[in-house]
Amino acid sequence: MSITARARPEILALRPYAAAVQVEDTIRLNANEAPWTSGADPHRRPLNRYPEIRPGRLRAALAERFGVPSRRLLVTRGSSEAIDMLIRAFCRAGVDSIVTVSPGFSMYRHYAAIQGAAVRSVASSPDADFIPDIDRLIDACDDNTRLVFLCSPNNPTGTSLTADFIRLVLEARRGRSAVVVDEAYIEFSARESVVGMLDDFDNLIVLRTLSKALAFAGARCGAVLARRPVVDMLDAIQAPYAMSTPVVERVEDALSERWLGEAANRVAEIVAERERVREALGCLPLVQRVWPSDANFLLVRFADVRSVMDATRQAGILLRYFGDDLADCVRISIGSPEENEALLSALGGLCQRSKD
Ligand SMILES: Cc1ncc(COP(=O)(O)O)c(C=O)c1O
Incomplete structure (x- = not known):
């Protein structure tokens, strides 16, 4: 059984938005687009056309960078969008909770508040370099805890969790909570991404961003790395055409070897x-x-x-x-x-x- 079984039932029942089909070398009279290209448009793919519903080439390039097959990746508008979508997909307002560590990244709390999800925060000690006590973290979860957010390296403390720590949380919450490992800063660390654990844990979700190591915060681009059912579920709720043509083209360029x-x-x-x-x-x-x-x-x-x-x-x-x-x-x-x-x-x- 996939961890998506713990998501909101109405979200699971959603099908992706049915957009106008896009076929190369055809006369496109099916999407109410303009038939001309503006002189202010310098892009390779003309802006009078909608972008791809999901950017295929960019997805493949990001999948290569992050070491997963494309089917395990969804391109998002920064990891912020991923945090928002995950909380909306998994948490029933007024019923479910997320568990996270404090001090930690405040956006988890922000999006939980928007969704009406409770936040259970596990305090970490400065004297333990802000590494939380694993038993207290696991004990903070109950049957309504749908998501556990672990940020490694952690913002704002800078310290990282070991792979063993993350594996123990994944094991303890298997079948009950998705464990979101936010790796926004992983490139600055000597530690490896936990993305390799996706084969063993269907409740693992990894977040990556281009905002930090790639100096692309202004482009708003990131990715969710997860097993197929999670990616498909998020795909169904993400806005159609979420990634705009200018962003897609610039990020494709940023992912070149040079x-x-x-x-x-x-x-x-x-x-x-x-x-x-x-x-x-x-x-x-x-x-x-x-x-x-x-x-x-x-x-x-x-x-x-x-x-x-x-x-x-x-x-x-x-x-x-x-x-x-x-x-x-x-x-x-x-x-x-x-x-x-x-x-x-x-x-x-x-x-x-x-x-x-
Ligand atoms: C830990 C962490 N996760 C996610 C984000 C969001 O990054 P973005 O939406 O730019 O990808 C940030 C931004 O500072 C962050 O510190």
Whole structure:
């Protein structure tokens, strides 16, 4: 039995939207499209035509990149769309819940709230590098828990879960919950994707995005990697023509050997910068702790967070403050070497002033 048996019955009963058929070299009078191409349209596939309902070539290219057969991949508008669709598909409003880890990525909670799904949050400890206790995580699930969200590397802490940890959760929730492993930052980590576990676990769903390692956040493109029934179910609820022609063409280009090579070099640079900045921050008296990170950011605890936020803002640098269980902490994205230097210099200046 597929894990889709735990999805909302009305979603399972849905059939994909029946769009006008598209056949090359035909006179297309079946979709109310314009018969002319605008002079403002520079694309390979003319914009007067609807894009493919689902972008076939792009799907194949992403499947190759992420190491799955095409039938196990759905192209999405960033992984945000995937999170939204999964919660809508699996959770009955006012009845079902998701389980996730805190501190964690706030979008899971946001989309759960939109759908009216409850959120059960398992706190992780800074002293355990924010790795949650696996028994508490599994105990937080009950019969109405349809989705468990695990983010690895985790945003905003930067730490990763081991493959064994993820396998144990998949095993414990087999047949009961889908376990969504959000790998938005995996390219910055030495760990491998858990996508290889798809053969063993039909309740595994992996999310990938082009927003981070490929520098394509503005394009809004990501992918769900899952077993066929999950992909087919999401396919039935995703908007027809979700991926626009300009995005499809640009992403196809980004997936060429040349630009993938560039992205790999840039990722290596970011990782080297992350370690350099981590070390430099560790030498500043204002810094109390920098957690190890497998992502393109660092979580840092400061003695006086407010003065850090003020000083960096005055230097024209934006950092991310979350409050709540991270009240003394700031998340710092790794920028270019010059941007990172500007940050270190603003913090160095602040340390100097607090000494004077
Ligand atoms: C952990 C995680 N998942 C998913 C996303 C969403 O990314 P996108 O919708 O750009 O693919 C983000 C964005 O910051 C993220 O940090």
